[in-house]
Amino acid sequence: MPDTDILIVGGGIAGASAAYHLAAHGRRVTLLERGEIASGASGVNAGAIDSIGWGDRPDLQAHLTAGSVDIFKAVQLDHGEDIEFRQSGALQAIHTAEQYEFERARIQTLRARGHQVELLAPRDVRSLEPGVSPRLLGAMYSPLRSQADPRRATRALATLAERLGARILTSHEVSGLAPRPAGGYAARTAQGETVAGALVIAAGAWCGPLGALLGLDIPIVPVRGQMWATPPAPPSIFQTISSAESQHAWHLDPGGEPPFLTIRKGARVTRHLYGRQRRDGEIIFGGDREEAGWSTTPDPAGIEVNRGHAAEVLPFLAGLRVARTWAGLMPFPLDGKPLIGRVPGRDNLWIVSGLASSGFGRGPMAGKLLADYLHTGTPAPVLAEADPAGRIRER
Ligand SMILES: Cc1cc2nc3c(=O)[nH]c(=O)nc-3n(C[C@H](O)[C@H](O)[C@H](O)COP(=O)(O)OP(=O)(O)OC[C@H]3O[C@@H](n4cnc5c(N)ncnc54)[C@H](O)[C@@H]3O)c2cc1C
Structure with a gap:
């Protein structure tokens, strides 16, 4: 039995x-x-x-x-169960003309398949998320994207x-x-x-x-993902935030086995960005994906690259210190x-x-x-x- x-x-x-x-x-x-x-x-x-x-x-x-x-x-x-769930919506920042063209075509395809995404002009991006850089060329807005603890x-x-x-x-x-x-x-x-x-x-x-x-x-192989957090701050980021840079880079070349890494054999192939503000006020961002064996020690150089990327989207982040960093292992199928x-x-x-x-x-x-x-x-x-x-x- x-x-x-x-x-x-x-x-x-x-x-x-x-x-x-x-x-x-x-x-x-x-x-x-x-x-x-x-x-x-x-x-x-x-x-x-x-x-x-x-x-x-x-x-x-x-x-x-x-x-x-x-x-x-x-x-x-x-x-x-309070899991801090909220349907915040998400913005994917567009930095360059190439990314803009890529996102425009992608959004058109997704909308034709009945998905809820929108291409926003810089002014509309800034009215949803006042802290974003005026230098962005726009953003993909996904109203259904959400967040939780x-x-x-x-x-x-x-x-x-x-x-x-x-x-x-x-x-x-x-x-x-x-x-x-x-x-x-x-x-x-x-x-x-x-x-x-x-x-x-x-x-x-x-x-x-x-x-x-x-x-x-x-x-399935372990891929290290790493993040950093600011000390708790007043409410300043309302959506989840990402960048079109990696999406575009992986569209051009997804890479080998496993695909969609930011660092391959020690060399950076793209920057990647995701983040949000937690209910307790901490602003958290991350992005790198690297095969680093079973190590869960963050790579400080990667954290700095990610901070720079985040500040290109939300310039006020450059003035906030890093309170903690951490890493974890993601299950990447080859x-x-x-x-x-x-x-x-x-x-x-x-x-x-x-x-x-x-x-x-x-x-x-x-x-x-x-x-x-x-x-x-x-x-x-x-x-x-x-x-x-x-x-x-x-x-
Ligand atoms: C820094 C970082 C940021 C990420 N950000 C996002 C994000 O914003 N959104 C998103 O969707 N995903 C994100 N991910 C990916 C996401 O966290 C993972 O894909 C997901 O959590 C995998 O869940 P899982 O249950 O498969 O694995 P895990 O959560 O790793 O669970 C596996 C469990 O198995 C246990 N285990 C292993 N071996 C044994 C054993 N021998 N006996 C008993 N137990 C064992 C482990 O202790 C572990 O708890 C991120 C990952 C990282 C590292």
Whole structure:
């Protein structure tokens, strides 16, 4: 008799959401997390939630983003959990004529597909966000983009799962995983063994080492993301803020495996920028994405580049000091596509990961899609794009 119907390894936004949605289906769920809930990337990210709406023909990205906004909203408004969610809207700053032309065409295409984005003239940008530089050529405005506190949001999903009967066990590091002859899996921790009918890997950047315990090669690598914060300041930034520079650069050359890095083999290929002001007044910005092994020590040179970039968009930031910096590890899939679904060739083995640099905003729906698939046995059609088949291999 298994201890639990479904065992989830990893208490980030993906695992917490999967636990919540499986518990909502009435399944017996246990989640093992080696630290606290949200002690990985889900606790240290910028809290920016990406959505441009479902569009006319929603693909996987639309499901993950717009679907997650619906879940965040429900957590804040219907379940009584204050996760600091607000639909703030977002501005993507345009610095050059080339970026302007690129954004103009992109916005036209997105609007033709029913997405909610707008190209704003400098004057309109400044009336939405008074602190922005008068030198910007404009901005892409996305009214549906939102923000929330990442740690609170992830913990809220785990709390909601617990309320529905899920067992959430923190300080439980999985050090061994093995299929059982009778079916299902046994997971070893320092506290003992947990036996489960089905196993869900939701270990973010650590999916590789977990897969290795099962003799699998999971094509996800850790990519370091880093941020800096000012001391609390009076309300001065109202949307989430980004820049078109990286979007344009990655459109021209996404790079190799994994794609969409800012620094490749030690050399900078683009600057990247995202940030917002938290409810407590801290202004937080970040951007770099670099393969730096398992290091979570921020690179000071990258922080300075990012500060300069942020001040080009919001000049008043140049006058604010940095109160703290931090870094975390993002789960980057080598081919750029999420991994959500059943691992082929194995009995009842599942994965929800590879959410890369936007997994906070996409994690809630990723967990739900996985939970619905596991519970019903039928994948949502959009999951074809995230199918682990042919991507996760035997070692
Ligand atoms: C600096 C930074 C800024 C970011 N900004 C944004 C943003 O603004 N918007 C956005 O959408 N995304 C952002 N991201 C990306 C986002 O944080 C991640 O994509 C997302 O949090 C991944 O969630 P996850 O649940 O897959 O992984 P994680 O949150 O990393 O969770 C994996 C969990 O597995 C646990 N684990 C690992 N191994 C074991 C084991 N052996 N036993 C038990 N537990 C284990 C870990 O402790 C961890 O808690 C940012 C990331 C960083 C680092």
